[in-house]
Amino acid sequence: MNQKENFLKGFIKENPLFVSVLGTCPSLAITTSVENAIGMGIAVLFVLVLSNWIISMLMVNEKMREWIKPVRIPVFIVVIATLVTVVEMVMHAYLVSLYESLGVFIPLIVVNCIILGRAEAFASTNKPVSAIVDGAGMALGYTFALLLISLVRELLGSGTLTIWGDLSLNLRFLFDFLRITPIDMFTKPVGAFLTFGFILAVITALSNAKQAKLKKAVK
Amino acid sequence: MAELITLAFAAFITENVILSQFLGICPFLGVSKKRSSAMGMGFAVLFVTLLSSIVTWSMYRFVLVALELQYLRTIVFILVIAALVQMVELVIKKISPALYKALGIYLPLITTNCAVLGVALLNIDKNHNFGQMLVYSTFIALGFMFVMYIFSMMREKMEFSPIPNAFKGIPIALVVAAILAMIFARFGGIV
Numbered sequence: 001m002n003q004k005e006n007f008l009k010g011f012i013k014e015n016p017l018f019v020s021v022l023g024t025c026p027s028l029a030i031t032t033s034v035e036n037a038i039g040m041g042i043a044v045l046f047v048l049v050l051s052n053w054i055i056s057m058l059m060v061n062e063k064m065r066e067w068i069k070p071v072r073i074p075v076f077i078v079v080i081a082t083l084v085t086v087v088e089m090v091m092h093a094y095l096v097s098l099y100e101s102l103g104v105f106i107p108l109i110v111v112n113c114i115i116l117g118r119a120e121a122f123a124s125t126n127k128p129v130s131a132i133v134d135g136a137g138m139a140l141g142y143t144f145a146l147l148l149i150s151l152v153r154e155l156l157g158s159g160t161l162t163i164w165g166d167l168s169l170n171l172r173f174l175f176d177f178l179r180i181t182p183i184d185m186f187t188k189p190v191g192a193f194l195t196f197g198f199i200l201a202v203i204t205a206l207s208n209a210k211q212a213k214l215k216k217a218v219k
Numbered sequence: 220m221a222e223l224i225t226l227a228f229a230a231f232i233t234e235n236v237i238l239s240q241f242l243g244i245c246p247f248l249g250v251s252k253k254r255s256s257a258m259g260m261g262f263a264v265l266f267v268t269l270l271s272s273i274v275t276w277s278m279y280r281f282v283l284v285a286l287e288l289q290y291l292r293t294i295v296f297i298l299v300i301a302a303l304v305q306m307v308e309l310v311i312k313k314i315s316p317a318l319y320k321a322l323g324i325y326l327p328l329i330t331t332n333c334a335v336l337g338v339a340l341l342n343i344d345k346n347h348n349f350g351q352m353l354v355y356s357t358f359i360a361l362g363f364m365f366v367m368y369i370f371s372m373m374r375e376k377m378e379f380s381p382i383p384n385a386f387k388g389i390p391i392a393l394v395v396a397a398i399l400a401m402i403f404a405r406f407g408g409i410v
Contacts (some may be wrong), residue, residue, distance in 0.1 A: 197393030205385035
C-alpha cells in the first residue's frame with residue numbers, strides 16, 4: 001500500500017465514523033454547528049497525528065517493543081492524555097468560545113476509541129512516516145464525517161452555517177422563500193440521532209448497491 | 220434535600236447520560252442487542268462510575284488542588300479509572316466468581332467508556348460537594364442502566380420486524396434512540 005492510498009483510506013473506505021462507527025459520542029454531541037465540527041476535527045487531527053507518531057517511534061525499536069508490549073495500553077493512554085491536555089490548555093488560552101461550546105468533550109478525546117484504536121491497530125506496528133500519514137487521513141476523514149452531520153443539523157435546525165467565529169452564512173432567506181421556519185428539533189439530541197441514523201442508512205444503501213453490482217459483474 | 224432530589228431527577232431523566240449528554244454511546248449501540256448483556260453492562264457501569272467518582276473527586280479536592288496541579292486532571296483521572304477497573308476486576312475474581320462471570324467481560328470495556336470519565340469531569344466542572352457528587356454519579360449511572368434496559372428490549376423486538384435493508388443494524392437503532400430522546404426531553408418541564 002502506497003502513502004496516497006494510506007492517506008485516502010480514512011475518507012471513504014475505512015471512515016472511522018461511518019464505517020467503523022467509532023468516536024460516536026462527540027459526533028452526536030458537538031455537531032450543532034459547523035464551527036464546532038471544525039474545531040473538534042482540528043483537535044482530533046493534532047492529537048491523532050502526534051500520538052501515532054510518538055507511539056510508532058516508541059515501538060519501532062525491537063528492544064523497546066519487547067519492553068513496552070506488556071504495558072502498552074497504559075503507555076498509549078498516557079501519551080494520548082498528555083496531548084489532549086496540551087490541546088485543552090491551548091484552546092482555553094486562545095479559543096475561549098470554542099472551548100466553552102465543546103466543553104467536556106475536549107478532555108473526552110482521551111477516550112475517543114479512534115485514537116487508541118489507531119495506536120493499537122496501526123501505529124504500533126508501522127513506521128513513523130506511514131503512522132503520521134495514517135493519522136492525518138483518519139482524522140481528516142473523521143472531520144469530514146463531522147462536517148457532514150453538522151451541515152445538515154445547523155442548516156435545518158437554525159438556518160445558518162457558522163464557519164469560524166464571525167464568519168457565518170445566513171441562509172434564512174431560503175426558509176422565508178419556502179414559507180417555513182427552521183426545524184428547531186435538529187439542534188436538539190433528537191436531531192443528532194436522526195441525522196446520524198439517516199446518513200448511516202444512506203451509506204449502507206449505497207454500499208449495498210455497489211456490492212450487488214459487483215456480484216452481477218462476477219456472474 | 221429538595222435540591223438533591225432535583226439533581227437526582229435531572230441526572231436520571233432530563234440530563235440522561237445517553238439521550239441528552241451523549242456519553243457512553245459506544246456501549247449503548249454495541250452491547251444493547253440482548254437484555255442480559257445490556258443489564259450486565261449497566262451494573263458494571265454503576266459500580267465503576269460510583270467508585271471512580273468518589274476516588275477522582277477526592278483526588279482532585281485533596282491532592283491536585285492542594286498541589287495546584289489542576290491542569291493534570293485529565294491524565295490523572297484516566298489513569299485512576301484504568302487502575303481502578305483493573306483492581307476491581309482482580310478483587311471480584313477473588314471474592315465472587317459468580318459476579319465475575321456476570322460482569323467480567325464488561326469491565327475491560329469500561330475504561331474507554333466516556334460516561335465514566337465524563338461523570339468524573341462533570342462532577343468537577345459543576346463544582347459538586349461530596350453529597351451532590353454521590354447523588355449525581357449514582358443517578359447518572361442508574362439513568363444509563365434504565366435507558367440500556369428499555370433500548371435492549373426494543374432491539375430484541377426489532378429483530379423480528381420487517382426493516383428495510385439499508386436501515387438494518389445501527390441506523391434503525393439510532394432512529395429508535397431519537398424517539399426515546401424525544402420522550403425523555405419532554406420530561407424537562409417537570410423540573
